[in-house]
Amino acid sequence: MGILRKKIKIAGPEKEKEVEAIIDIASSYSAIPKILAEELGIKELFKRKVPVPPNGKEAEVPIGAGTVSVNGCSRASIFYILDGNVLLGQPELQSFDAEIDWKKETIRIRQCSPLI
Numbered sequence: 001m002g003i004l005r006k007k008i009k010i011a012g013p014e015k016e017k018e019v020e021a022i023i024d025i026a027s028s029y030s031a032i033p034k035i036l037a038e039e040l041g042i043k044e045l046f047k048r049k050v051p052v053p054p055n056g057k058e059a060e061v062p063i064g065a066g067t068v069s070v071n072g073c074s075r076a077s078i079f080y081i082l083d084g085n086v087l088l089g090q091p092e093l094q095s096f097d098a099e100i101d102w103k104k105e106t107i108r109i110r111q112c113s114p115l116i
Contacts, residue, residue, distance in 0.1 A: 004105050008088060009069035010079075014041030016067075019086045023107065025100065027089030030068070031080040042066045044081065052082065068092055073112035 004023040009016055010032060017040060029050075032042070044062035052059045062081040067074050068088065075095050093100075097111035 004100065004102075004107070006070075006105075006107060008086070009067075009074075010036065010040060010086065011067040011069070011074075012037070012040030012042035012064075015039065016069075021086040021088045023088050023093070023100070025090055025093060027087055028091070029080050029087075030077060030089045030092050031082045031084070031087040032064075032066075033084060033086065034062075034081050036086065037064055037066075037079070037081045040066060042079065042081070048080075050080070070096055070098070070107060071109050071112075073109045 005020055006023050007018055008021045009018050042064040044064055046063055047060045048063055049058050050061050051057065052061060064079050064081050066077055066079060068077040073096060075092060077092055096109045099108040099110055
């Protein structure tokens with residue numbers, strides 16, 4: 001259990017991009033770097049006060065919306081806009097009903113319905 005690195009697609013209103021993401025089942029959120037949000041046209045919708053890695057101090061973090069695609073299946077998603085890597089956390093993995101094979105380092109999407 002833990003973390004994988006996989007190629008996924010993130011889309012905003014202006015463009016879509018394939019990126020390497022950290023897939024972390026223990027994370028309670030998903031995040032994208034500010035520079036990627038700007039490139040894709042993902043704008044801040046609101047801010048939320050949350051503990052931010054690495055020290056866990058609370059900070060006001062911008063939240064944006066876009067689309068995430070894994071293995072050809074897409075979902076609308078909410079992202080924290082942070083410095084660092086693309087992170088796909090538990091909420092998105094649950095929405096896909098993702099099954100992770102840790103030995104093979106693969107993700108199988110069990111819930112692939114049209115984007116709503």
